[in-house]
Amino acid sequence: MIIEVKNLVKVYGNTKALDRVTLEVKTDEIFAILGPNGAGKTTLIEILEGLRTPTSGEAKVLGFDVIKDRDKIRRKVGVLPQDFAAFDRLTVEENISLFSSLYNGLDVSELISLVGLEQWRKVRFQELSGGLKQRVGIACALAGSPDLVFLDEPTTGLDPIARRETWEVIENLRGKTVVLTTHYMEEAEKLADRVAIIVSGRIVACDSVEELKRKFGKLRLVVHGETRRELEVESFEEIYRILQSLDKPYPFEIVTPTLEEIYVKLVS
């Protein structure tokens, strides 16, 4: 386990931003923390990065304690903070090279081609679009060639095309452990091996997408007879039985659950 979290609590005044969060992240997987705004995603991920101090509970990252060994963690992980910003008046190349020099890290050209920013090398950060800025952020996160990368809402605020391009960049990170937060089901479903759904500071579900669907989603059978009938079913055998019992061979559909349905159900 690259990350182990046990009963983590973070309280801000009257707000319980995290309420007894327990989870584990396996080495080399892409792990998504999915939840609506204000659910506690940033609070959780920044505690794991060593940037915030939890109120109680325990968390270990790369085997280091997030409070006692926060300096070791900060040096070893790659981070893309929510709303990433770099030095506005420095160019893409200058920014990436600065971050790389802080780690004595990877070669700048290598990082630039890793995120496909070759064309924008000499452009100032402030002149980039949101998607390109995120790519600079990912390059900076990779500068120290970390084994563990945190991405806090990597695609929020991007247009659909930029979002898909960013997904591609994240897909290419396979081989490293990636922890990302998002409020897009689509994103979790597309990228993540496992998903933790967080609502009001509590983890309400944590599993692979298939398992989540199996556990929380119902199969549905829609039969287009004299009238349209929609039935919730437990298994394919049940579908078979229902279809056999029909008086005529009416057209029908089998609807598999989406993560979205599960998410909406869990969140509400």
Next chain:
Amino acid sequence: MKAVMKAVRIINISLALFKGWMRSRSGVFFSFMFPVMLLLIFGVIFQGGGEYDLYIINMDKKNGINEPTNLSKAFIDALNSTSAINVIVVNGTPQDFIQENSFGRIRLLVIPPRFEENFTKAIAIERMKSMFSTVEYIIGNYSARIPEDALKEMEKGRVWLERTERPEIRLVYYAEKDDAVAPIIAGVLHAFTASFTLKGVGAENIFQMEMVNYRGLKPADYYMPGYISAFIMTNGVIGLTSTVSDMRRRGIFKRLATTPLEKREWVAANVIHQSLLAIMLTFVMLIVARLAFSVEAFPNPFSWLLIFEGAVLFSGIGMILGSLFRDVEAATAIANAIAFPMMFLSGTFWSLEMMPEYLQTIAKLIPLTYFSEGLRTAMITGGDASFNAIILGVLAVVFLALGSYAVKWYE
């Protein structure tokens, strides 16, 4: 190896800060262009383009006709030919003239009636006195060989000389009470009349005179160290405050915190950046002051020490303010509210002696006072500024420590 990496990180962050600053037009404007403009404007306003206007009323007229005497005319011409003063001769009485021009900053010299007569007489007496000292020497040593009559005549002459009073020539110089330039002109006049008299007594031709060219302190000499210190202050208190609070708000801070960069290194990088700005500002001001006002001062090592201490001190204040306020507008507003009164109350723009007593007391509580005063002493007047250096040094250490404490690398 570790130390090398540390140094590399500090240098790279300082360079990034410096590059970002160089590329920001408002940063460059407020750090360099603005102080240069102020120096030029105030230097010129108080200097009057290199020559000071001096109005003269000449009351020494030739007998019966309304025409100036030869000697008074020569005096005025000679005064006009000095490089420091531009003479404008006017008529009327001094009282009327001042009343009519009370809104202008008038400096007026009045040449009294019988200037020529008295001057000539005074010179004659001075010459006879020096002659008589020779005569007395002769009498003292050789009186036995001098005929009685001659001795009597000599004695008569000595008594006459004793009884005759040397006429006094009173030049009256009118200047406004708080005119910073008036003493400078008074100095020039003093040197000029001294040389005029000397020539009158010692040389055959008193109209051929030579003026000693000396350079007194000009307003620019006063303003230059003041502006250097004031803008090192604003670079730290206003510039760094807004940079720090902006970087915090935008999360650049957080991002830097999740790298091997340590908080101490970040603080050091900011101090280096601010010191670099301070050095550049000093050179720009020196060059402008030299080209525009021929200010010849150059900072000695002691001045550089003060400049460095100032840069550290005000970086500390900037880091404190930037860390306290996450909202950039609020941070900048507070920074302005601190920086501007500090600038106006510390003798940067005008001499502290001109301010009321209670403001002078307040000025003593302001760090910038010690900075600009010390720099003026070390750079221009050449006195001992070690007291200022000690105060600044202590404040620099204290505020740097508070600033480092205020910067939060994690929450």
